[in-house]
Amino acid sequence: DEVMAVAREMVGKEIEKHAADGLGRVDYALASGGAYVVKHSEVYGGIKGGFPFPGISGRAGVHANSGKMLRPSFGEPGDCFALKGSSGFVQIKLRTAIVPEAITLEHVAKSVAYDRSSAPKDCRVSGWFKGQETTDLTRNAEKMFSLAEFTYDLEKSNAQTFGISDSSGVGVIDMIRLDFTSNHGSASHTCIYRFRVHGHEPDSIVPLAIQS
Amino acid sequence: DEVMAVAREMVGKEIEKHAADGLGRVDYALASGGAYVVKHSEVYGGIKGGFPFPGISGRAGVHANSGKMLRPSFGEPGDCFALKGSSGFVQIKLRTAIVPEAITLEHVAKSVAYDRSSAPKDCRVSGWFKGQETTDLTRNAEKMFSLAEFTYDLEKSNAQTFGISDSSGVGVIDMIRLDFTSNHGSASHTCIYRFRVHGHEPDSIVPLAIQS
Amino acid sequence: DEVMAVAREMVGKEIEKHAADGLGRVDYALASGGAYVVKHSEVYGGIKGGFPFPGISGRAGVHANSGKMLRPSFGEPGDCFALKGSSGFVQIKLRTAIVPEAITLEHVAKSVAYDRSSAPKDCRVSGWFKGQETTDLTRNAEKMFSLAEFTYDLEKSNAQTFGISDSSGVGVIDMIRLDFTSNHGSASHTCIYRFRVHGHEPDSIVPLAIQS
């Protein structure tokens, strides 16, 4: 009985975490929070749906499908942002300036996938502080931080979180870039289902890169 | 082994409840069931997205974002119906006339929230029977019931259910109104992520308020 | 402690399955995977929302709501493809040619439903290989396979999976048809919340029906 009570509490906590975006962790790259893709490598045209139309939330040169990687979904196979070839990048303006702590890269779950050869493999994440678009010349002194290098592993959970190597040395950032240099076998395209950025808002938003 | 069998069954039941709209309880304020917002206090304009456009399901003076509070979602921060200031109200036509038993107010989960100062705090729920819009004068005798007064607690689960104080004395209702008189700190706006109404359909739809 | 570790692992697996489209099984009738409804019996007009408009993904004579049955959702009551009367059918072009192993028929969960009299009851599923639309006369030799006959049971889980009777004798198919000959009581309409098709891709896509 006591075991069951403890078990019940554990189950409640696990379901609560699952219900809280799967990880129970704040995501500063979430579209509903104000983040958006500002730039990306060439889109894979073979995937149906999604047009580079200039809509309400459209940005020049940014594909309408890009928002898919900044939003939760039911995890359906095919419902991703697909980029051409086996290497490429996506650059994201975060909701606000943060001290980054970790990122999460998610692909379709193994059990429901038709094929996972389009999953990114070797990846590199970098970040910097851009601030408001301005003509202020001091802002050109953007310092880029290397945040993480990792390999997305098809044998692990489909949402894989990677810590920022040396969080203490990294300053405040509001732009982040994911580069993938290889994928799991597809010659035609690489699919990004979701990318999240975890961290905390600094007490002051003056970036370390400019402070020094 | 026996413990595990019992545990497995418990887990199955908990996940089933989670999959059944989180609570496993019928919601008569659900948009897909035919409920809709008929009136609300001033909308907070600072939240991007959502326009008071006259669309297919548009109603005069009702903001398009209002439907968000009558629908399940992934619980993303920012994906709510935002009203101006720290007090206000929303009035909802239910799917059908019911004897109300409880209501549920939901805010974004703590673990994924950027900030929860926009959560409603002190609330009051009232209901009445309106019936079909008609020129029938007897219909003006709408009797309003006070259904519940409660405080949304940031330390508890994000979906909080409150029973109807004296369910037996309450008649049949098809309109419900949520008034919030304070929030958890935001001076600019209050966010409603979801509002549900639980109860049962009466054998006869003649409202007690008119029966007597 | 050891019991808890085993329990925790079990819970993790169950939640993972739940997160993976509820069943953790590949679905070849998924809209995001490229499947679509090609034909259906008369739609029930009483259900609001959804118009037979000729949109981007529209097909002649196919109702826009038909896609609802090939997509995951939050399982809200009313969010289904509703057909007129207590018998009817839906015909689906699968994402690709497969050897079928099972199908899953899903209705709204009992705990959140207003009424389940619109659930299909006695059903029959058949399939065949159609291939590309072509004038090639040999393609007219489509051989239809009877895949399953079953009764959707309101007392069981809302997503019910039925195996293909004799999977070994069934050839490769890319078209599937669900016929329901009765429902659980509604005289006006029958609702299909979701229909899935499980199986595996053959090494060769030459259908057995033509091979022989």
Ligand SMILES: [K+]
């Ligand atoms: K997504």
Ligand SMILES: [K+]
């Ligand atoms: K919602």
Ligand SMILES: [K+]
């Ligand atoms: K569905």
